[in-house]
Amino acid sequence: LAKTTQPISMDSYEGQEVNITCSHNNIATNDYITWYQQFPSQGPRFIIQGYKTKVTNEVASLFIPADRKSSTLSLPRVSLSDTAVYYCLGIPSGAGSYQLTFGKGTKLSVIP
């Protein structure tokens, strides 16, 4: 699995857009970039996944440049409830049974 690098922490005020960037220089051709969210004392929750360009769902957007060496998770207008740790992973396609390797993640703190 691709090694990923993210900022350890970020602070944001409520209502702002937050962008968390993840570097994955050695991502494999068949890896999908996947983001998970984890609240304290809970299991991770899938947020979004993409391969190239831009993906948007009801929760977030994911921007992936053409070289796929990085990706940016964008959370529009964050609220206090978005305070969590966000993990970026590269996961091979068709690999539901693949072991996930979590990095340190980015701890997002939303300030009132």
Next chain:
Amino acid sequence: GAVVSQHPSRVICKSGTSVKIECRSLDFQATTMFWYRQFPKQSLMLMATSNEGSKATYEQGVEKDKFLINHASLTLSTLTVTSAHPEDSSFYICSATGQGSSYEQYFGPGTRLTVT
């Protein structure tokens, strides 16, 4: 989405005793389940992978005789921490993936184990 439950959510046990944690897939059949451990302010660390009906595969450094994993059915996997010690106190999380799944694993809510 698919739901994975864990029981208990919290458990306190005395040093030297054993404790069993259950992981259930509620609305799908889980061909593979994973067990993770997470210490405070750290990331999730994979402990083992279990496939229904076969022996679990443990990650390097995880004692298979201490952390017994059973995946006897397509909806249930159990992790038993035997002869628990205070250093086993941690947050244990399971995840599951179903037949035909592509990439997504569904995580349980976790079990907080405290060994006194």
